[in-house]
Amino acid sequence: MPTRTVPAPARTAASLTVIRGVRAWQLSPQPAGLPYGLPESLAAAASELPAGPAWAEHRTRFAIELVGDGISGWQAPVGETVAQIIVDDLAAGLIGHDAAAPRRLAYRKKTGRHRSGAHARQAASAVELACWDLASRATRVSVTALLGGTVRHTVPAYASALGLDPAHPAAPEAAAWITKSGFWGQKWPLTKQLIHAGPGAVAKALTPIRQAAGECRFMVDGLGRCRLDEAMRLLPVLADLQVAFAEELLPPGSWSWHRLRAAGAGVPLAAGEHAVDEAEQVRLLAGGGVDVWQVDPGWSGGLARSLHTTELAADLGMATFPHGDRLPAALALAGACCRDKIPAVEWHLTLEPLRQQIFSGSVRVEGGRLAVRSVPGLTEVPRLPEKTPVLEVTAP
Incomplete structure (x- = not known):
């Protein structure tokens, strides 16, 4: 160019x-x-x-x-x-x-x-x-300080197991490793095969994982793959598994999503990472469309916008779990907020270490927690x- x-x-x-x-x-x-x-x-x-x-x-x-x-x-x-x-x-x-x-x-x-x-x-x-x-x-001055001040110096991480197969015989062992490593929680995917096989297959696959996870919080991600009838049949299974939240069983904000939301069944529904425009963000938050907010500073308009929607979610009684695509920005956001507003940020087990390879220094998870950057710069300088x-x- x-x-x-x-x-x-x-x-x-x-x-x-x-x-x-x-x-x-x-x-x-x-x-x-x-x-x-x-x-x-x-x-x-x-x-x-x-x-x-x-x-x-x-x-x-x-x-x-x-x-x-x-x-x-x-x-x-x-x-x-x-x-x-x-x-x-x-x-x-x-x-x-x-x-x-x-x-x-x-x-x-x-x-x-x-x-x-x-x-x-x-x-x-x-x-x-x-x-x-x-x-x-x-x-x-650190980015967190510029955002209004550093509230905490480390933030819990929840382990995203997307890319792992919940039906694999090694999945319960992986869940036990996540718990032992100190993560705040663990999120597992609902694969197309499981969804199409029905709620019985989902229960058969996820129950051993849930048991192996022990006291570790347990979440699922539908990746928007379910039809409305499939998602409705899954709600009782997810309620029995005591999931902390179910992410994007359906495309958020759709007619089917609101039908699912109205069904309830005690399963908190999470969304927000794909709500990139301001009006869509406000509709989901203020319209009662979600129980758990997931913002991505790299997709939503940046840090200032992410802080705004995090504060709005808190005012509406919702916790925010920043999406992990821009982890350094998510950490700066979490460092400027108390744990009630942002209990944990996402750490993608198989993808985040690859993302970090472009930087001269990488973010690492220690004991299930991530350090909030206290030196100038949002990230290390890219290689x-x-x-x-x-x-x-x-x-x-």
Whole structure:
């Protein structure tokens, strides 16, 4: 991609947090296969490998750099489509923006037509998160402190067992390992095969896992795969298993979702990670559509928006469990909130270690807890295999 130059406002006073340029750097593809060092019980129960290079967004990845006066803010990884939206629609309007003023970001000039939808929101979120990173590094204050102050220095993690097969003979052993490792809870997938086989098959597969989990909280994720009739028949089984919440048995906000919500059966329903637009977020929260809120700072519009919906959920009596796609941002959010608002964040057992490989230092779970970053920067600086950016937009 060629270098472009756009007009910049006159500099009246030097500011480390003012954006002078936007760069995109290509990253290495996500590795294929399971992460190195995965415990044998987890590896044995793995039903599918993390997508790695099989998914375009994992194969062609970029780091976004917002260049200030001698310091930069980063966000990574982003897929090629998201990077292109940042380049085409957002980059020119970022020149001259003060990264320390997140509420002004929405009013910067946009040069394209992408305004809504998942990719547009991911692009806006990536820019917002990079602004927090730049502001934190420039001011030498942690992101959590910038969000209003650090409430806690470590946060419980719940283990996402997506990618493990609940019907595999090794699944109960994996569940026991998760409990022994100190995780706040564990979430297991409802595979298509189990859903189609009916509630009896689900009970047969999940009951040994639930027993092996012991006192560890137990959740399930339907990945939106159920039909309404299938989900309705599953509710009594999930109630018997005492699930802490059932995530996206159906597409959230749909007519079928509200029918399921009305049925109740004592099973809390969780959603929110795919509610990318503001109006959809408000409808789900204020409309009584969910019992548990799941926000993703990398999809929902960024940290400021995520904090807003977390506070709104708390006012409505709901706990928030941040989705794990942007773990460093989720940790900053959780560090600024008490445990009643955010009891735990998601740690994807087979995927998160692969995600962390792009950074010069990785986030690690210890005793089922994750450390909230106390030094400047939202994340560590990404490893850049290329010596030059594939795109650069700067002021003259």
